[in-house]
Amino acid sequence: MSPKIFAKSLDLTFSTNDGPVHALKDVNLDINEGDFVSFIGPSGCGKTTFLRVLADLEKPTGGKVQINGVSPTDARKSRAYGYVFQAPGLYPWRTIGKNIKLPLEIIGLSKQEQNDRVERVLRLVDLQDFENKFPWQLSGGMQQRASIARALAFDADILLMDEPFGALDEIVRDHLNEQLLDLWRTTSKTICFVTHSIPEAVYLSTKIVVMSPRPGRIIDVIESTLPNERPLDIRESSEFIAIAQRVREGLRSGHSYE
Amino acid sequence: MRSLASICVVIFALIVVWYLSAFVLNTPWAMDKAKRAGIEISSKELILDTWSQEKPKLPAPHQVGLEIWKTTVEKKITSKRSLIFHSWITLSSTLVGFLIGTSLGILLAIGIVHNNAMNMSIMPWAIASQTIPILAIAPMIIVVLNSIGVQGLLPKAIISSYLCFFPVVVGMVKGLRSPDKIDKDLMHTYNATNFQKFWKLRLPTSMPFLFASLKVGISASLVGAIVGELPTGAVRGLGARLLAGSYYGQTIQIWSALIMAAMLAAVLVGILALLQRFTLNRMGMT
Numbered sequence: 001m002s003p004k005i006f007a008k009s010l011d012l013t014f015s016t017n018d019g020p021v022h023a024l025k026d027v028n029l030d031i032n033e034g035d036f037v038s039f040i041g042p043s044g045c046g047k048t049t050f051l052r053v054l055a056d057l058e059k060p061t062g063g064k065v066q067i068n069g070v071s072p073t074d075a076r077k078s079r080a081y082g083y084v085f086q087a088p089g090l091y092p093w094r095t096i097g098k099n100i101k102l103p104l105e106i107i108g109l110s111k112q113e114q115n116d117r118v119e120r121v122l123r124l125v126d127l128q129d130f131e132n133k134f135p136w137q138l139s140g141g142m143q144q145r146a147s148i149a150r151a152l153a154f155d156a157d158i159l160l161m162d163e164p165f166g167a168l169d170e171i172v173r174d175h176l177n178e179q180l181l182d183l184w185r186t187t188s189k190t191i192c193f194v195t196h197s198i199p200e201a202v203y204l205s206t207k208i209v210v211m212s213p214r215p216g217r218i219i220d221v222i223e224s225t226l227p228n229e230r231p232l233d234i235r236e237s238s239e240f241i242a243i244a245q246r247v248r249e250g251l252r253s254g255h256s257y258e
Numbered sequence: 259m260r261s262l263a264s265i266c267v268v269i270f271a272l273i274v275v276w277y278l279s280a281f282v283l284n285t286p287w288a289m290d291k292a293k294r295a296g297i298e299i300s301s302k303e304l305i306l307d308t309w310s311q312e313k314p315k316l317p318a319p320h321q322v323g324l325e326i327w328k329t330t331v332e333k334k335i336t337s338k339r340s341l342i343f344h345s346w347i348t349l350s351s352t353l354v355g356f357l358i359g360t361s362l363g364i365l366l367a368i369g370i371v372h373n374n375a376m377n378m379s380i381m382p383w384a385i386a387s388q389t390i391p392i393l394a395i396a397p398m399i400i401v402v403l404n405s406i407g408v409q410g411l412l413p414k415a416i417i418s419s420y421l422c423f424f425p426v427v428v429g430m431v432k433g434l435r436s437p438d439k440i441d442k443d444l445m446h447t448y449n450a451t452n453f454q455k456f457w458k459l460r461l462p463t464s465m466p467f468l469f470a471s472l473k474v475g476i477s478a479s480l481v482g483a484i485v486g487e488l489p490t491g492a493v494r495g496l497g498a499r500l501l502a503g504s505y506y507g508q509t510i511q512i513w514s515a516l517i518m519a520a521m522l523a524a525v526l527v528g529i530l531a532l533l534q535r536f537t538l539n540r541m542g543m544t
Contacts, residue, residue, distance in 0.1 A: 055447055076449055083447045089440045093462045093541035102458065106448045134542035154448075 002069065004158065004190045005031040005054060011062035012049060012216075022215030023049040024060070029209065029218065031192065033157075036184055038201035039194045039209045040247060041254070046216020047194045047209075051160050054192065055083050067158065079107065081158035082151030086166055088143035090135040090150075097122070097131035100150045107154075121149040124183060141172040145179075152183070159191045165200070174232060177203060181230055198251075202226075202244045203235055210247055212254025220250035276319050283315040284308035317510045325514040338494075341518050347495040348483045349522060351411050355418020356479040360472060362419060363426025370427070371434040371460070372452065380427075388424050392417065392482065397489040414495075418482035425474040433467025434460045465541065469534035476526045484519060496522075 012024040024046045031037050039047035052058040053065060056072035067075035075081065082103075090099045097118050104114045122128045125145040135143055144164055151159060165173045181204060184191055195201050201208050202224070210220040224243060226234060234240055288307040292299045299307070309318040317325075326341060333340040366384070369376040396417050403413045437459050445455045487497025496515050503512035 057443055057446060076447060079449060081447070083444070085440050085443070087440055089438075089444055091441065091459070091462070093465075093543050095542070103448045105458070106445075106450045106454050136542070 003030040004033040004035070005029075005065075005067050005192070007050075007053075007063065007065045009063040010050075010053070010060050010065055012046070012053060012058060012060045024053070025215035025217045027063070027216075027218055029221070031190065031207070033190055034188050035207050036181075036191045036205050037193065037207045037209060038205040039192065039211060040196060040198065040201045041211030041216075041219075041251065042196070042213055044213035044216070045211040045254075046213070047211050048162050049216065050211075051162050051192060051194055055081060055160055079154065080156050081160050082154040082156045084148055084151045084159070084161040084164045086163045088135065088140075088147040090143055090146060092135055095132050095134055096127065096138070096146050099135070099146060100153045103150065103154045117153045117155070121153045124152060125149045125179065141168050141176065144168060145176065148180075152187075157189050159189050161191065161193045163194050163196070166196070173200070178232060180204065185228060198244050198247050199235055202240055202247060203230065203232075208243070208247055210250035210254070212251075217254075219254040220246070222246055222250075273319055276316075277309065280314065280316045280318045281305060281308045284311055287311065287315070313507045314509055317513050321510050322513045322517055325510045326517060329514065341499070341514065344494060344496050344499050344515070345518055345522055348480070348487065348497065348519070351414035351486065351495075352418055352476070352479045352483040352522075352526075354411060354415035355482055356422055356476050357419075358415060359419030359422030359479060360426050360475055363423040363471070363475070364430055364468075366423070366427050367430030367434055368456070370431050372456075381431075384424055384427055387420070392421060392485050393489065395420070396486050400486070400489070414483050414486035417486035418479040421478040421482040422475040425478060426471045429467045429471025429474070430464060433464025433471075436467065437463045462541065465538060465543065466534075469530060469537070473527050473530050473534075476530060477523045480519065480523050480526065 007027050007029045010024055010027040011022075014021045014023055027046075027050060039050060041047050049058055053060050054067060054072055054075075056076040065072060068078075068080050070078070090096070091102065094102065100118045100121060101114050104117060109117070118131065119128070122131055125148055127142060127145055127149065130138060130142065130146070135146070138146065144167075148161075148164065151161075165176055168176065177200060180191075183189075193201075193204060195204075206224050206228075208220075208222040208224065209218055210222070211217065212219045222243060225239060226243070285304065285308055288299070288304055288311070291307075292304075308314070310321070311317075314321070329339060329341040333342075335342050335346075337343060366376075366380055370380055371377070399417055399420070400413045403409065403416070434456075441459055441463070442455070445459055450458070483495070484497040484500070487495040488501055492498040492501070496519050499515040500512055503509070503515065
């Protein structure tokens with residue numbers, strides 16, 4: 001089976017006033033269909049940049065990257081992925097329901113189909129009573145769920161998530177992590193998930209990509225041995241702790257304090 | 259309640275300053291009159307005289323108020339001496355000019371935001387256009403348009419739109435460029451067309467900017483319409499009233515036309531403010 005997403009000696013250099021910044025250097029990665037991949041590393045390690053390259057929001061300066069066997073631009077044009085940003089990014093003049101309809105209007109789905117999908121994804125993220133509320137009437141966690149619902153309504157089989165729960169408190173985060181795992185199991189999507197929380201990465205992923213800054217590169221790729229069924233208390237198991245330990249070591253080895 | 263009180267205090271203070279200024283400015287003429295008549299006047303008579311002259315340097319508030327009352331309520335609207343009639347003449351070219359100016363302004367802003375060549379080329383001209391005194395260019399516009407057979411309301415409306423389009427262009431360029439990066443990135447990931455980006459993102463984001471520029475635009479339009487009446491020997495409109503008043507030294511008439519124009523502007527801006535509140539409310543953007 002050919003990989004769903006693959007990157008081969010991918011380079012991306014930003015030119016700034018202070019000279020070139022190597023955001024990504026020689027990144028090689030295969031992601032298979034149905035994988036839940038976490039990207040973890042300190043800020044500046046290029047994890048977000050890598051996701052943005054996949055989404056065709058940044059152009060690589062070297063190497064090769066393919067999604068579903070085509071370039072990121074073609075993948076974007078065929079609407080192969082849904083993207084969830086760090087901030088909810090809901091349009092304030094649209095109600096929650098209308099925000100979720102935004103991509104559906106752009107694709108040009110029928111009103112009936114739009115309504116069906118909105119109803120379905122709102123149920124998935126447990127927001128069915130909030131369709132006609134404006135974003136500011138919702139809490140931060142609910143807004144982020146709405147933005148995930150929007151990406152899900154798009155119904156692409158790849159979900160790119162850039163630290164979607166970074167700004168949320170621990171309790172809400174646990175809850176959303178559980179919901180996200182549920183979603184992943186029931187929809188069998190391929191998910192790329194950027195985070196800087198080790199427990200979050202280990203808890204969610206089938207594959208953990210540990211990255212390091214200056215230049216942004218991959219240090220370690222860990223295939224998780226945890227089962228797909230993951231109750232929250234799996235985080236106390238010795239297996240979980242062992243994986244977390246390996247992630248931590250990877251992060252430490254990549255971090256230079258010169 | 260407190261804001262109402264503070265508004266009243268400010269108005270009261272203005273009226274006091276106005277009466278005092280009227281007394282100071284009109285005193286020489288009152289003294290002059292008394293001297294020529296060879297009579298002594300008491301200070302009470304002096305004060306009353308400065309507030310009731312026929313052609314004062316600065317008419318007192320009640321004189322202006324009375325003049326407005328006489329030329330609005332007590333005159334038929336169709337009368338040449340009705341201030342409402344003249345206001346309507348000015349208002350009609352203001353509104354037509356506003357419509358032309360804002361449409362032009364919004365279209366130019368859309369062009370500037372979407373097209374780099376327009377971005378580089380239009381703005382300098384728009385700015386240059388505003389450095390030319392409107393009083394200098396207004397007669398030219400009237401003469402040129404008259405020579406091709408266009409007269410009446412339209413030339414004045416065009417002078418209005420000349421003043422009005424600029425704040426709309428500036429405001430709307432800013433407004434259409436105001437969406438956050440993340441909002442634009444989102445549209446990019448949906449592979450939205452430029453039209454979809456405009457209609458579903460840029461235009462809604464620009465709404466607060468649009469209303470701010472419309473408010474500036476409509477008052478500029480009113481100024482344009484009045485200025486357009488000045489150099490043309492117009493006999494109708496608030497500008498004509500100002501001009502006629504200054505020919506014959508009818509300061510009370512001038513001031514009543516000025517106050518009328520100010521009230522007209524206040525009403526127009528007020529209507530836009532209501533429209534703004536209603537629109538932004540419906541958009542959940544209060």
